[in-house]
Amino acid sequence: MVFSSLTFLLLFLPALLAVYFACRSIPLRNAVLLLGSLFFYAWGEPVFVLVMVFVTLSVYLGTLAFHAAKSQAWKRVLFTLTIIVALAALVYFKYAAFFTNQILGLFGVSYTMQAPRLPIGISFFTFQAISYVVDAYRGNVRVQKNFSRLLLYVSCFPQLIAGPIVQYADIEYELAERRTSLDDFTGGMRRFAIGLCKKVLIANILGEMLSTLPDAGASVSAGWLTSLIFALQIYFDFSAYSDMAIGLGRVLGFRYHENFRYPYISSSVSEFWRRWHISLGHFFREYVYFPLGGSRKGKYRTTFNLLFVWSLTGLWHGASWNFVLWGLYYGILIALEHGTFKYVVKRTPRPVGIALTLLAVLIGWALFYQTDLTSCARQLFAMFGVVKDGAAISFVGWMDTQTLYALRTYTVLPVIACVLCLPILPALERFMRQRIRLQRSAQLLSVVLLTLGVALSIMNLVSDSYNPFLYFRF
Amino acid sequence: MRRKLSFLVTLWWIILCGVIGVCMLLFANRTPIVSEQENRTLAGMPQLSLESMQKGEISEQFESFLTDQFFLRSDIVDGMNSLKHLFSALTVDDLLNEEGEEVFVPQIEDAQTETAEELTEITAQEITQETIDGETPLTSDETVTGDVARVWLEHKDGTKDALFTYTKEDIQKAADVINTYAGLLPVGGTVHVMLVPRAQTVNKFALHLDTESGWSSEMETALETLLSSNVQVYNPYELFQSAILDGEYIYFRTDHHWTARGAYLAADAMLKGDGYQTIPLSDYQQKTIDGYLGSIYLHGRNAKLKELADEIEVFYPLLPAESFRVSNAYKKNQLPVIDDTQTNYLVFLGGTSGPYRVLESGYHTGRNMLMVCDSFGNSIAPFLLPYYDDVYMVDFRDEYYTRADARAGVKDYVRRLSIDDIYIVLSETNGIGSIYLNKLMPGNIN
Numbered sequence: 001m002v003f004s005s006l007t008f009l010l011l012f013l014p015a016l017l018a019v020y021f022a023c024r025s026i027p028l029r030n031a032v033l034l035l036g037s038l039f040f041y042a043w044g045e046p047v048f049v050l051v052m053v054f055v056t057l058s059v060y061l062g063t064l065a066f067h068a069a070k071s072q073a074w075k076r077v078l079f080t081l082t083i084i085v086a087l088a089a090l091v092y093f094k095y096a097a098f099f100t101n102q103i104l105g106l107f108g109v110s111y112t113m114q115a116p117r118l119p120i121g122i123s124f125f126t127f128q129a130i131s132y133v134v135d136a137y138r139g140n141v142r143v144q145k146n147f148s149r150l151l152l153y154v155s156c157f158p159q160l161i162a163g164p165i166v167q168y169a170d171i172e173y174e175l176a177e178r179r180t181s182l183d184d185f186t187g188g189m190r191r192f193a194i195g196l197c198k199k200v201l202i203a204n205i206l207g208e209m210l211s212t213l214p215d216a217g218a219s220v221s222a223g224w225l226t227s228l229i230f231a232l233q234i235y236f237d238f239s240a241y242s243d244m245a246i247g248l249g250r251v252l253g254f255r256y257h258e259n260f261r262y263p264y265i266s267s268s269v270s271e272f273w274r275r276w277h278i279s280l281g282h283f284f285r286e287y288v289y290f291p292l293g294g295s296r297k298g299k300y301r302t303t304f305n306l307l308f309v310w311s312l313t314g315l316w317h318g319a320s321w322n323f324v325l326w327g328l329y330y331g332i333l334i335a336l337e338h339g340t341f342k343y344v345v346k347r348t349p350r351p352v353g354i355a356l357t358l359l360a361v362l363i364g365w366a367l368f369y370q371t372d373l374t375s376c377a378r379q380l381f382a383m384f385g386v387v388k389d390g391a392a393i394s395f396v397g398w399m400d401t402q403t404l405y406a407l408r409t410y411t412v413l414p415v416i417a418c419v420l421c422l423p424i425l426p427a428l429e430r431f432m433r434q435r436i437r438l439q440r441s442a443q444l445l446s447v448v449l450l451t452l453g454v455a456l457s458i459m460n461l462v463s464d465s466y467n468p469f470l471y472f473r474f
Numbered sequence: 475m476r477r478k479l480s481f482l483v484t485l486w487w488i489i490l491c492g493v494i495g496v497c498m499l500l501f502a503n504r505t506p507i508v509s510e511q512e513n514r515t516l517a518g519m520p521q522l523s524l525e526s527m528q529k530g531e532i533s534e535q536f537e538s539f540l541t542d543q544f545f546l547r548s549d550i551v552d553g554m555n556s557l558k559h560l561f562s563a564l565t566v567d568d569l570l571n572e573e574g575e576e577v578f579v580p581q582i583e584d585a586q587t588e589t590a591e592e593l594t595e596i597t598a599q600e601i602t603q604e605t606i607d608g609e610t611p612l613t614s615d616e617t618v619t620g621d622v623a624r625v626w627l628e629h630k631d632g633t634k635d636a637l638f639t640y641t642k643e644d645i646q647k648a649a650d651v652i653n654t655y656a657g658l659l660p661v662g663g664t665v666h667v668m669l670v671p672r673a674q675t676v677n678k679f680a681l682h683l684d685t686e687s688g689w690s691s692e693m694e695t696a697l698e699t700l701l702s703s704n705v706q707v708y709n710p711y712e713l714f715q716s717a718i719l720d721g722e723y724i725y726f727r728t729d730h731h732w733t734a735r736g737a738y739l740a741a742d743a744m745l746k747g748d749g750y751q752t753i754p755l756s757d758y759q760q761k762t763i764d765g766y767l768g769s770i771y772l773h774g775r776n777a778k779l780k781e782l783a784d785e786i787e788v789f790y791p792l793l794p795a796e797s798f799r800v801s802n803a804y805k806k807n808q809l810p811v812i813d814d815t816q817t818n819y820l821v822f823l824g825g826t827s828g829p830y831r832v833l834e835s836g837y838h839t840g841r842n843m844l845m846v847c848d849s850f851g852n853s854i855a856p857f858l859l860p861y862y863d864d865v866y867m868v869d870f871r872d873e874y875y876t877r878a879d880a881r882a883g884v885k886d887y888v889r890r891l892s893i894d895d896i897y898i899v900l901s902e903t904n905g906i907g908s909i910y911l912n913k914l915m916p917g918n919i920n
Contacts (some may be wrong), residue, residue: 006541010492014488018492042692046528182478184478185481451487456554459556462550465542465544
């Protein structure tokens with residue numbers, strides 16, 4: 001089930017909230033939330049719910065086992081085994097076919113392994129499970145002896161399928177003791193509504209626009225616009241899910257960390273990644289980069305560590321060379337920012353830094369958006385006015401009719417989306433709230449806008465189902 | 475106080491959502507129904523089964539049920555589309571030219587405006603027309619003149635735009651297919667060919683009579699030179715020009731088809747080409763159906779287009795005619811020739827039905843014909859009835875035609891059904907360079 005569906009909005013959420021708040025004790029609420037979360041997952045992925053339970057169970061037993069181990073050596077062995085078992089499902093479902101095919105290709109074997117259907121959210125719940133194991137091994141958190149609580153941590157529906165990656169340490173206490181105030185409830189639902197509007201009214205329509213754009217190699221404009229619209233779409237889509245997760249978490253009594261902080265106003269690539277998918281960056285830094293030695297083992301080792309971690313980050317997004325390349329691209333940029341260009345970055349005026357970072361990010365999205373290296377190269381060439389046909393290189397046009405048509409069809413939305421990428425609304429809200437005379441208007445405006453936004457979101461979900469098959473029987 | 479108000483508003487929203495959800499479960503239509511506007515079956519309440527649960531299909535089916543059967547859905551769709559249009563710079567003109575066909579559309583060269591002198595300097599390398607089979611585009615040493623044929627939209631300022639460009643190879647391919655059809659006919663039989671523009675193309679001319687002076691097509695002439703002597707090609711651009719300039723209602727505005735008047739003009743030209751004295755349109759009994767919103771409107775359901783609703787004129791056959799769907803070589807279902815219970819293009823023959831149809835005209839002329847067509851054939855067929863005993867119709871598109879059901883190819887039809895003439899009436903999207911002419915027609919000869 002996804003948040004932006006009528007099933008969730010009209011049935012699941014009202015029913016869950018009604019039952020959840022009807023229960024007074026935390027164990028009962030946990031039970032309701034656990035059953036609700038399992039149902040939420042099983043509604044679309046009934047078989048794969050077993051995968052999630054298996055991962056959690058293996059982590060639960062493994063942690064208990066290494067916690068009980070007498071010697072440090074055994075503890076380490078059992079810890080390693082637990083990590084391997086926890087990762088096994090992710091590796092099998094997401095990467096086995098990719099790596100097998102690469103290896104078979106190296107040996108000239110023509111057999112192609114078909115990738116199995118990917119359990120939704122497997123990358124998120126596996127990472128959450130691993131964060132628990134590592135933290136328990138390090139002694140940062142207490143070993144959870146109650147399996148249902150651990151399962152609730154892994155499967156809790158707000159953050160289950162699209163993050164943020166919640167560390168066990170962050171909600172360890174709340175799993176046992178939490179409460180929801182009126183402000184939490186209202187603020188949480190408000191945040192959820194903002195996310196819903198971002199997803200349905202902006203990201204989905206930007207997605208429609210993206211599908212009307214021509215091949216990204218058609219013209220210079222097509223190349224850049226594809227990257228720009230994709231940059232906006234992925235931001236509004238992904239940050240919307242995070243907003244909805246954070247909001248719902250708050251309603252249910254959990255405090256999740258922010259996952260996005262207006263990334264497109266970053267003045268360096270490093271800053272961009274401190275603002276974009278923060279929980280993923282934190283995970284890799286905490287559980288991969290630092291254990292590798294981080295930046296404390298010399299220049300070359302630091303560069304290697306960065307490139308390794310960023311390749312993994314790329315691979316986490318998908319089993320394809322495009323993603324690896326995308327990760328490496330950022331690894332190289334960040335390595336340069338930390339090394340050769342350290343002082344240049346520091347002294348660059350912020351507006352120039354923002355422009356250069358945006359340029360780098362848009363190029364990065366071309367690597368991410370295209371599904372194969374050939375299309376990727378085609379878009380990148382077109383962005384710089386070149387089309388490559390075999391060995392011949394020629395110039396591509398500035399604008400094409402299809403891009404122009406797409407721009408005329410969706411004229412205003414990209415502009416609105418660009419504006420909303422900037423922290424203008426929070427600033428406006430702060431400004432209004434700081435002035436007593438405007439406080440009431442701010443609150444009223446916020447309620448009216450969100451009421452309208454939610455109504456429009458539901459209407460758009462209904463409207464999107466309009467799918468005329470115009471030529472049937474004609 | 476304000477905090478409480480916010481809380482109450484939030485709570486009210488959640489309760490409202492829950493009430494709508496419960497009402498959907500209790501009162502929404504649970505059985506699948508056919509939507510005339512969308513021409514598809516709207517989802518009903520899914521049946522719970524272990525298999526659908528295991529596959530996770532139930533979630534998609536249930537979501538489809540909620541969205542398809544949502545209260546006031548049609549109004550919501552209209553409202554949202556109007557709202558989206560507010561945020562776009564598209565004009566009504568753009569909307570009327572909107573492409574909605576799922577089949578191959580020849581590339582439109584919108585950006586090209588040259589004088590006739592400039593045209594001779596253009597090399598074929600600049601033409602980006604691609605064919606569906608991926609044939610090699612024209613080489614740089616081939617010049618435009620002679621190697622491609624274009625459809626031109628002529629402006630009052632003396633310049634002209636190429637609406638379509640057809641390559642020599644594609645025209646040759648089409649000619650080969652048509653010649654094969656002509657070769658199947660008995661002596662004296664004729665193949666009549668008309669590749670018809672859609673309303674989107676006609677609108678580029680008909681809606682801009684202040685700036686456009688006319689149009690012309692080189693394609694028919696180029697095709698004709700490659701065809702057998704018993705094939706006649708008709709140029710619809712030439713045929714329709716004066717009617718368009720006179721403001722005759724020969725094409726719908728909100729639908730991609732021609733009107734019955736447009737179809738009559740085409741039928742009249744083709745029959746006269748065969749030497750017939752045709753019956754004037756005024757001799758037919760006529761009826762008008764108002765408020766027709768066709769495929770171009772349905773594509774985006776734009777409120778502005780709603781104001782341009784069309785009317786459908788139907789002309790009843792002069793003698794009572796009967797129409798049947800034929801499958802496995804047997805007449806299966808009787809179909810209406812004019813189904814005036816319909817309020818859309820289905821009024822003509824009740825829409826397409828496969829694998830093929832026969833219209834028994836009630837006349838005794840001793841001649842039968844086969845029409846290979848798409849939906850444009852549905853409105854022209856009634857006007858061909860007085861000249862043939864039986865009018866057979868076949869639409870080779872996959873949605874309608876299966877060889878197993880038809881148990882025949884064109885060769886069999888001609889022999890078994892004593893076909894004298896073949897009419898090929900296809901829209902521009904199914905014309906030169908399309909999968910229809912390149913694959914479906916040759917694939918269904920034997």
